[in-house]
Amino acid sequence: IQSTSKCHLLVPLRFLPYILVLLLVVTLAVAIGLGVQYNCIGKFRCGSSFKCIQPSARCDGVYNCKDGEDEYRCVRLSGRNAVLQVFTTGFWRTVCSDDWKEAYGNATCKHLGFSSYVSSGNLPVDAVEEEFQRYFVSLSHWLSSNRVTFLHNSTHIREECTSGKVIILKCLVCGTRSRYSSRIVGGNASAPKQWPWQVSLQFQGFHLCGGSVITPWWIVTAAHCVYDLYVPSSWSVQVGFVTQQDAPVNPHSVEKIIYHRNYKPKTMGNDIALIKLAAPLVFNGLIEPICLPNFGEHFPAGKMCWISGWGATEEGGDTSETMNYASVPLISNKICNHRDVYGGIITPSMLCAGFLRGGVDTCQGDSGGPLACEVRSTWKLVGSTSFGVGCAEVNKPGVYSRTTSFLDWIHEQMEVGSFTGKIKLLY
Structure with missing residues (x-):
């Protein structure tokens, strides 16, 4: 007897729609369950796994x-x-x-x-x-x-x-600066000791980004500066000078580079990174740390703060030989998210500062540098330069990573390094 092989459905065809609906429900339930597990609503999520704990x-x-x-x-x-x-x-x-x-x-x-x-x-x-x-x-x-x-x-x-x-x-004694004498009347060129926490992050000997000294060992900068150049031996840190030609002969070596695990290059979310030096800095007036803000500390819109760095002085220009600085007001996220400004892309962990009329702004080469605000005679790192549209354009103020949103992350990295000597990418 000759037989012919045929494919048969495992269930009658009339039950197929019900089974598909059941599979869809199960799939949605699993997806929702995983989503709840991943987000850990009301719980603490372990950064090393998807585990949630009370x-x-x-x-x-x-x-x-x-x-x-x-x-x-x-x-x-x-x-x-x-x-x-x-x-x-x-x-x-x-x-x-x-x-x-x-x-x-x-x-x-x-x-x-x-x-x-x-x-x-x-x-x-x-x-x-x-x-x-x-x-x-x-x-x-x-x-x-x-x-x-x-x-x-x-x-x-x-x-x-x-x-x-x-x-x-x-x-830590931080956020203070020695008396300095301005060398340029009416200009915006920095004087020695004026911004002693400002650093130049140099890749293979060339200035690429700015950063801020927060302890003898640690520098805060932007994740986008180091994200594609994750080679500590190629980086060095220069600090305690104003003009590039006066930079110390022996730069500071980098031991570790840590960028935020949730950094999103497309949206610039969580644009923050830490650099640990191979040896601690010596604070001497030319080099001093800026204070981190505290949890829950508020900096109101309109407050005048300061930006600094060796970035370009015009869109598309070369980086500056001299550190420049400028005063800019903080802008509320509500105004910065207006459709005529950034149209809703500013998240709570971002902060805007500048003039909507344009004219004053950070630019290429300033990334990672400080947005410093003085509070009761103490300077605090309120933000780190992240991005902008062009430089000093109308309705396009500078956008900064809001330091208070990342205090947990900063202190955890420093704490892990302090107790174990090992640095991990943690939330």
């Missing part, structure tokens, strides 16, 4: 994430006065001055990624912003190891501070 599992001394990142970023400085807060039992809690010891300050600064500690003090609870006047904690002792501080062993939840005061902390 907020209460953060900073509890147990490594719930593969790389232990849930035990980093457990302390922060908040508000205009740098109030100390710790994350414990699922909340950020303000540290009372009750039982505080000076030695805790040194440990805290290390966990913020600083290699230095200056001082701690206290303020009345009602002297700090309202958002930091609830959820309190006191420290009875501070257990420090090479990897993590186990906050759950040292914190005591308080409904209020018995002392009526909370801790403020200073880890």
Whole structure:
């Protein structure tokens, strides 16, 4: 008997539409489930995996994430006065001055990624912003190891501070500059010591971008400067000079380059990077760090801030031999997102500064450099130069990465480097 092979459906044809609908529902359910898992709504997502953990599992001394990142970023400085807060039992809690010891300050600064500690003090609870006047904690002792501080062993939840005061902390002398003499009257050429945190990032000996000194070891710059040139040995850092011809003979070598893992070249999202030097800088007046802002610190629209760098002085021009500077006002994201300006592409982690009429702006070669604002005689790194349309065009102000949006990321990289010596691309 001769047989003929034929293809047969595994189910009757009349049931096929129902099965397709069922597959579609299952696919959507899985996709939604993965989306929730990936976004970790209301939870903490491990950067080393898709795992989500409860907020209460953060900073509890147990490594719930593969790389232990849930035990980093457990302390922060908040508000205009740098109030100390710790994350414990699922909340950020303000540290009372009750039982505080000076030695805790040194440990805290290390966990913020600083290699230095200056001082701690206290303020009345009602002297700090309202958002930091609830959820309190006191420290009875501070257990420090090479990897993590186990906050759950040292914190005591308080409904209020018995002392009526909370801790403020200073880890680094920053944001100050020596007296300088302007050499050019009415001009915008920088003088020595005027912007001592400004650095020139040089690729194979040529200036490519700017950056800002934030500690003896660390430089903040833009991710787009280093994204396609991820070769630390080809980079060097020059600092403490004004004209390129006066640059020191021996530039500073680069040990590590870290750009934000979520940097998006097409949209310029998360355009921030860190550079770790092979040896620490020596602060001497010509070279000084700029302060990072604190969590929750606000810089209002209209505030006049300052930009600086060796970028071109006109669109398409060569980089400048002399560091230039200019004053620009901060612009609200609402105005900057207007259809006549940037038409909705400005995200909350971006910041605009400049004049809508044009005329003053950063330009090619200024990328990564500082947007510096003075607050009560202290200079703070409010933004890093990211992008713009042309240079100084009408309705196209400069766009900067908003530093306060990346404080978690900056401190985590510094903290990981401080405790392990290893740098990872973490969120």
